[in-house]
Amino acid sequence: xxxxAIASLTSGGAYALLGVGLVLTYRMTGVLNFAHAVVGAFxxxxxxxxxxxxxxxxxxxxxxxxxxxxxxxxIGLVMARWFAxxxxxxxxxxxxxVFLGVxxxxxxxxxxxxxxxxxxxxxxxxEVATVTLTASTLVAVGGVAVLAxxxxxxxxxxxxxxxxxxxxxxxxxxxxxGAPLQTLVVAVWAVSGAVAGAAVAIIAPTRTNDYAxxxxxxxxxxxxxLLGGFRRVGVTILAGFGIALVELLGxxxxxxxxxxxxxxxxxxxxxxxxxxxxxxxxEAR
Amino acid sequence: MRRITTILAVMGIVAAACGGGGATxxxxxxxxxxxxxxxxxxxxxxxxPATAEPIxxxxxxxxxxxxxxxxxxxxxxxxxxxVNAEGxxxxxxxxxxxxxxxxxxxxxxxxxxxxxxxxxxxxMVGSASLLECAVNGAYYAEQGVYAIQGTGVDPLCFASSNIxxxxxxxxxxxTVSLYFASEVLGKDRVCALxxxxxxxxxxxxAAIQQWRDLTGKELHFxxxxxxxxxxxxxxxxxxxxxxxxVVVSNGxxxxxxxxxxxxxxxxxxxxxxxxxxxxxTADVAETLGSIGAGSGILHVNSEFEPFTLDSxxxxxxxxxxxxxxxxxxxxxxGGYLAATIMVDVLRGIDGPITRxxxxxxxxxxxGYEHPMIGSxxxxxxxxxxxxxxxxxxxRLEGGEWQLATDDWVVLPxx
Numbered sequence: 001x002x003x004x005a006i007a008s009l010t011s012g013g014a015y016a017l018l019g020v021g022l023v024l025t026y027r028m029t030g031v032l033n034f035a036h037a038v039v040g041a042f043x044x045x046x047x048x049x050x051x052x053x054x055x056x057x058x059x060x061x062x063x064x065x066x067x068x069x070x071x072x073x074x075i076g077l078v079m080a081r082w083f084a085x086x087x088x089x090x091x092x093x094x095x096x097x098v099f100l101g102v103x104x105x106x107x108x109x110x111x112x113x114x115x116x117x118x119x120x121x122x123x124x125x126x127e128v129a130t131v132t133l134t135a136s137t138l139v140a141v142g143g144v145a146v147l148a149x150x151x152x153x154x155x156x157x158x159x160x161x162x163x164x165x166x167x168x169x170x171x172x173x174x175x176x177x178g179a180p181l182q183t184l185v186v187a188v189w190a191v192s193g194a195v196a197g198a199a200v201a202i203i204a205p206t207r208t209n210d211y212a213x214x215x216x217x218x219x220x221x222x223x224x225x226l227l228g229g230f231r232r233v234g235v236t237i238l239a240g241f242g243i244a245l246v247e248l249l250g251x252x253x254x255x256x257x258x259x260x261x262x263x264x265x266x267x268x269x270x271x272x273x274x275x276x277x278x279x280x281x282x283e284a285r
Numbered sequence: 286m287r288r289i290t291t292i293l294a295v296m297g298i299v300a301a302a303c304g305g306g307g308a309t310x311x312x313x314x315x316x317x318x319x320x321x322x323x324x325x326x327x328x329x330x331x332x333x334p335a336t337a338e339p340i341x342x343x344x345x346x347x348x349x350x351x352x353x354x355x356x357x358x359x360x361x362x363x364x365x366x367x368v369n370a371e372g373x374x375x376x377x378x379x380x381x382x383x384x385x386x387x388x389x390x391x392x393x394x395x396x397x398x399x400x401x402x403x404x405x406x407x408x409m410v411g412s413a414s415l416l417e418c419a420v421n422g423a424y425y426a427e428q429g430v431y432a433i434q435g436t437g438v439d440p441l442c443f444a445s446s447n448i449x450x451x452x453x454x455x456x457x458x459x460t461v462s463l464y465f466a467s468e469v470l471g472k473d474r475v476c477a478l479x480x481x482x483x484x485x486x487x488x489x490x491a492a493i494q495q496w497r498d499l500t501g502k503e504l505h506f507x508x509x510x511x512x513x514x515x516x517x518x519x520x521x522x523x524x525x526x527x528x529x530x531v532v533v534s535n536g537x538x539x540x541x542x543x544x545x546x547x548x549x550x551x552x553x554x555x556x557x558x559x560x561x562x563x564x565x566t567a568d569v570a571e572t573l574g575s576i577g578a579g580s581g582i583l584h585v586n587s588e589f590e591p592f593t594l595d596s597x598x599x600x601x602x603x604x605x606x607x608x609x610x611x612x613x614x615x616x617x618x619g620g621y622l623a624a625t626i627m628v629d630v631l632r633g634i635d636g637p638i639t640r641x642x643x644x645x646x647x648x649x650x651x652g653y654e655h656p657m658i659g660s661x662x663x664x665x666x667x668x669x670x671x672x673x674x675x676x677x678x679x680r681l682e683g684g685e686w687q688l689a690t691d692d693w694v695v696l697p698x699x
Contacts, residue, residue, distance in 0.1 A: 001526070003551070007518040112351050114513065116542045122576040125552055134550040206516045208543045210351070213514035248519045257510035258481060 013140025016240030017199035019224030040196030041214035043068025072193020343400030354413035357435030360620030361411030363609035440488035449670035476529035545579030574684015659693025
C-alpha cells in the first residue's frame, strides 16, 4: 500500500508541474492555457523520435524540452501581438484552437501508435526499509520542489514578477508605464512550455503512451490548478499529488477501479460546485 | 473565478473532440483500398505464369488506425504471388483482394459485401482485423462463404461456423499461457492482470474457466481493470503484495515492455511473467535487452514455430517473407500458413473451383498437419473453430528469446 502511494508520486509530480504551469500563465498573462499539456506531449514525442534515430537519451530529452518551450513561446507571441487587449475568455479560447492544431500536427508527424519511452536512469532506485523510490519519482518530486520555490520567489520578490502580475491585471496601463510587455509575455510562455515538456517527459516512461493520452494530461492538470483557484501554487501542487494518489489507490478497490480515470472530472465538478456555494442566483447566472 | 468557470465549460467540448477525433485522426472509414495481385511476381519461374481466368480470394484487414494488422495479408499475398509465378492452380492464377476495414464496423461490412457479392470470391483467407469476425461472421454463414482467418482477434473469430483461424488467439492463448504457468513452470500462486476491453471480457472469463476445468486450480489474485495507457506500477505492486509467483497478462507488445520496466524500477526479480503472442516480437526483446529488464522473467507464447529461432521448419517462410519485404512476425506466419492451407485445398479439388466446391473441401478438411503448428488444423462443420491448441514458450534472456519449452505445450481437450 505504501509503495503504491510512493509510486503515485511520479504522476503526482507531473500533474503538479503541469498545474503550476497553468497557474503561471493564468496569473502572469491572463490566459487559461488549454494547449499546455499538448505542447509538452509534442516536445516529448520529438525527444522520443530523436532518441529512436540515435540521439543520446539526455540530449534528446533536452531537445524535447527546448521544442516545447519554442512552441509555447510561439503561442505567447501570437497572444502578445494579436490578443493583448482581448478578454481572458477570448484568449483562452484561442488556446483551444491551438490545442487542436498542435494535436493534429502531432498526429501527422508521430502517428497514433503507442510508444515506449525508456525510463530515466533505468534500474536506479533508492530503497528505504520496504519503500522503493525510483529515479523518475525522485526527479518528479525534486522538479516540483525546485519549480515551486522558484515561482514563489519570482512572483513575490522580483521586480519582473511584480510587473508581470501588473501586465496580467491591466495590460494597457502596464505598457503605458513602460513594461516591455511582449518580451515578458513570450518569456513566461517559453518557461511554461519548458515546464510542460519536462513534466510530460517525466510521466511518459511510467506508462504506455500514445500522443493523445499525453495531451489529455491537461485534465488532471486543470483539476489541480482549479483546486488551487488558479492562484495558489502550493495548493495546486498538493492537489496534483492528491489526484494521482486517488487514481492509483482507486486501482486497488475493485468496485471503483474501472472508473478511476474519471477522477479529474469528479474533482473539477466538485471544485466548481464548492466555489459556487455562496453565489446567489442573480450573480451566478 | 466566474470567468474560469465559463471557460471550463468549454473544456468538455475539447475533451470530447480529443477523445473521439483524436484516436481516429487518420482513419476515416470508407477509405478502403483494394490491392489485386493478379500480376505475377518477378521471381524466376519454372512454369509459365498463369493466365487463365483468375480464382478470386478475399481478405478483410485492419490496415489503418490505432491497432493495425498488415503482415498477415501481405504474407498471404507473397504465397499466392509465388503460386501464380509457378503456373497457378491448374493454369488459373489466384487474384487476392485485400480490403482495409480501418477497424470500423461499417468498413468491415462494406468490404465483405464488396468481396462476396461484387467480386464473387470463392473464399476468404489470411484476414487479420480487430473486428471483422464479429461484423461478418453471420454474413459469411448466410452467404455460404468460408474463411481461413490469418489472425483471429475478436472473440467471434473463434465462435463462428464459417471461420476457422490458424492462430490460437488471445483467449485460448490465455488458457495455454495459464496452463504453461501452472503446469510447466509449476508455479502455485498464479495471478492474472488483464486489460479491460469490454467486448472481450466474456471470452477472457471463459478462457480462465477452461484453465480451471483442466487443472482444478484457482487464480491466486486477479485484476481485470487495466487501461491501455495506465501506469502499470500499482498493478505490479498489487501482484507482488498479493504474493504472486507468476503473473499471466494480456496486452500489446508495448505493454510487456511497460510491465518489465515497472518490475525493474521496483526491483522485483522473483516473480515470473507470462504473456501472449502479442509480446513475442523482436522489438520487445531488443528494447528490454537495451535497458537490461525482464531477463529470465518474461515468458511469451508462440502460436506457431517461434520465428526468432533458426528453425529449419521456417526456411521457406523466412526466404519468401524476406524476398517479399514482409516483416518477420507471428502475424506473417499466420498469413503464410492460411494461404498455404488454402493453396493445398484448391489443389486438392477435382473439377471446377467454385465457391461451392471450395466450401465443400473446407468442410471436409480435418487433421491438416504442418510443422509450423503443434496441433493439426481443421475446418469441418463444427459450430465453432479454434483448432490451434498448441504453443511453444520463449523466455527472455539477456535481450534474446530462448526456448523455454522444446516441445509444443498442447492444451488437453475436454
